[in-house]
Amino acid sequence: MGRKLLLEHINVPGINTFQVYKEKGGYRAVEKALKTMSSDDVVEEVKKSGLRGRGGAGFPTGMKWSFLAKPEGVPRYLVCNADESEPGTFKDRYLMTHIPHALIEGMIVGSYALGANTSYIYVRGEMMPQIRILEKAIAEAKAAGYLGKNILGSGYDLEIYVQPGGGAYICGEETALLESLEGKRGNPRIKPPFPAIAGLYGCPTVVNNVESIAATVPIVNEGGEEYAKIGIGRSTGTKLISASGNINKPGVYEIELGLSVEDFIYSDEYCGGIANGKRLKAVVAGGSSVPILPANLILNLANGDKRLMSYESLSEGGFATGTMLGSGGFVVLDEDQCIVRNTWNFSRFYHHESCGQCSPCREGTGWMEKVLHRLEYGHGKMSDIDLLVDVSKKIEGNTICPLGDAAAWPVASAIRHFRDEFEWHVKEPKLALERNYGLAHYADPIKIAEEV
Amino acid sequence: MSDKIKVTIDGIPVEVEPRTSILNAARQIGGDIVPPAMCYYSKLEGSGGKCRTCLVKVSKGSEKDPRPMPKLVASCRTTVMDGMEVQNITSPEVIEARKGVVEMLLINHPLDCPICDQAGECHLQDLSYEHGAATTRYEFDRRTFDRVDIGDKIQLHMNRCILCYRCVFTADQITNNRVHGVLGRGDHAEISTYIEKAIDNDFSGNVIDVCPVGALTDKTFRFKNRVWFTKPVEAHRDCPTCSGKVTLWYKGEEVLRVTARKDVYGEVEDFICNTCRFDKKSTNDWVIEGPRQVSRQSVINANHYDTLQPLPVIKKNPELMQANKEQFERATKF
Structure with a gap:
């Protein structure tokens, strides 16, 4: 049984409400961060945790945060990328639907760490129910004093806004997302300058995936070093995997990185094997954009070792025999698929x-x-x-x-x-x-x- | 000037101001090492980076950080660093990528040059002549649009458009209201006006000049003549709205069209107003300065096909001479 950090209380009834979330230990991270830590301490913890971006590229989140330019008198922004539209990936939607407060809490911690007083959650236009859920969660958090002016008496102000997108996949690219957020046509910008220097409205901006932001909550609660103990090598912590295709139990699973692919597909805890007793043909391991691998290469590396669910192991062998973890959209194809x-x-x-x-x-x-x-x-x-x-x-x-x-x-x-x-x-x-x-x-x- | 920085492009060193783009540094050297640019326009802020024809390889990032850049970069939007080394025509990778881009630009282009008014001064034509393949590998229907009149003087022929966004930037930056833009997405994106609205303001005619292909053409010149049969003459007039410096295109005694003065990269020196462009088509309106110098390579200087061979370059550059030699061999095959 792997450790669950994000989905620990997923089956608790009413976990989508502020009340129950708080009872289950929610918003501890906000209190800990705002009362006992400086914003640099939070960035340092995230750096120590080795958390890597969960949106697909796998860039270390702590590094991204520390690159943020901090000129005097210019606002900084944290933008949450909830424009999840990759075929095969649906983990962010799941998280936002069932535990919206995990994202809100992460947004507060992240914004505090970056010194942002206004933060945005850019949600894909098709996810209207999730937009309402998030807005309700924000209202609840605000009523409880975790958002707004002078949060918990710390003197830190934060407003979070939810922005529906128009439903374009391209707006999941961070600079296209910022263009869209500014009200323009969602065309990606030419980099450099990177958003850390000139992002939203030309101000320094960090764009993070929903899951990356939510993952900062357990990091602050337990400490970065503790978080880094989970996982394998440079792939630390847990990852949400959206399993779909010809498997017995499709759904969103939280795994400790380093689990073997074979265990993930065939164990009853996760996918529960291939549906209808068929045989495995191929797997798209990280959402539609990563290379597809045949059964023999997804289960084993080219040298015969078992392939693991981690950033490194999945990309072992480059594009010749490997693939990528990507955003964790695990699509399984059985022998009947073309x-x-x-x-x-x-x-x-x-x-x-x-x-x-x-x-x-x-x-x-x-x-x-x-x-x-x-x-x-x-x-x-x-x-x-x-x-x-x-x-x-x-x-x-x-x-x-x-x-x-x-x-x-x-x-x-x-x-x-x-x-x-x-x-x-x-x-x-x-x-x-x-x-x-x-x-x-x-x-x-x-x-x-x-x-x- | 100690704050100038040194870059090397295809083995030729040049000192430029900081924050210059690689493309502009190359233009300061000149000759055939200048990457082609279909969408970049130095007078339009924010243009460039879209067409990908100007891709170059940065083999050394800078003096401080000599690592090469991992991917080919768009030279029009990448600023130079001190000690940067860039490969353009000396890199087979760049040539290959550029060939790919030209192929992509042409798969949905109608290639109707024989009936296109832009032929002879079309950048896509030059580019395909240099980098294009003799045949196409694209075996599907090309996207087609109806021709649209946007205003009484300009015709939009969307089939030919390569979506460089230049006309959009022009309308944003030269005129005070833009009524056209890019609608749609992907390969069905198109330049269009909202609800067939006419483009109507004093400087709208400039979109014709900035268009690198024949998508936006001058209706007053349409099908009148081929550009290589006309004679370009520089002239000016005292215009209250613009600088009044133009090129008149003569056929015999008659002024067939008026355009702004374009430099060797097809960029205008000054944007001109619609009155000068469309209404003043008589020699009496203008003070003639003299014939316009057109690049000897241009087909407008017809019957000078011997200049097909590459331009002479600095002799001390063996890399470039080798590249030129190869290009010359390729060119003489025709």
């Missing part, structure tokens, strides 16, 4: 969500989608497969924001690992429309290269 169709579906998403600002992503995502559509519906050509690889290479790394990379990686990795399935779609177009390629050799044990 990789080509899955890739086309992801590609369609990126085509739809590209902002259209820079040319490789604007034109390339549409191109890839059309070629994949053709392959899936039996009109493909053998040269299409190499064309897709080439187009994805031309998008990757040449765009303003990471959406281009996110669109290119799933396509490139699907072809890297499942090339024969793509070729089968070209060779047997009629058959490909009737049935799926099946498991083939994707779960066979990998041959381990002998050390020379």
